[in-house]
Amino acid sequence: AYFLKYYPRTPITLFSRILIKTDIVRGFDPDQIDTNMISFDELISLLASLGGNVGFQEKPVCKHRLNPMGYSKSSDLKILMRDLDFILIPYQVAKERDLFPAAVLERWKLTMLHKAFRGTYTKLLKEKSYSDFAVYHAFTKKISARAARKALLSMSVLKRLLISKMAIGLHEP
Secondary structure, three states: OHHHHHOOOOOOOOHHHEEOOHHHHHOOOOOOOOOOOOOHHHHHHHHHHHHOOOEEOOOOOOOOOOOOOOOOOOOOHHHHHHOOHHHHHHHHHHHHOOOOOHHHHHHHHHHHHHHHHHHHHHHHHHOOOHHHHHHHHHHHHHHOHHHHHHHHOOHHHHHHHHHHHHHHHHHOO
């Protein structure tokens, strides 16, 4: 239930807050999982929670810091696309192991993808990376048209789209 209960509301499945069994970590296939991905720690934590017997520390044991290669600092579209594996791989594992009812797992996936898409849409629009936004949006529609549509219609994205349209309109001849 940890897998569904805590995500995606708050990103609490970080190394500083979760104890992972060694055999789960040794079971990762480095050819399947990009260890340089932004959300690698979250991916491991989600996979560990699917493995069961997860120890969880309720209160923080360290202060959060921003990694220079983290999501907030990266604008590399390929990295941002690849980072969706932190949702898609645990989803696939849970589905293959039949750990949750299909409807519950699909709802989790939709919520997680919506949150990830919305964040990246907003980020790319804020950075005025309009061509990257178009490429990323097309990519997300292939993964989940429903989550992409829901993210596109969120207030934070609509606000950024409106601002970008106004800015573009002001600079047109």
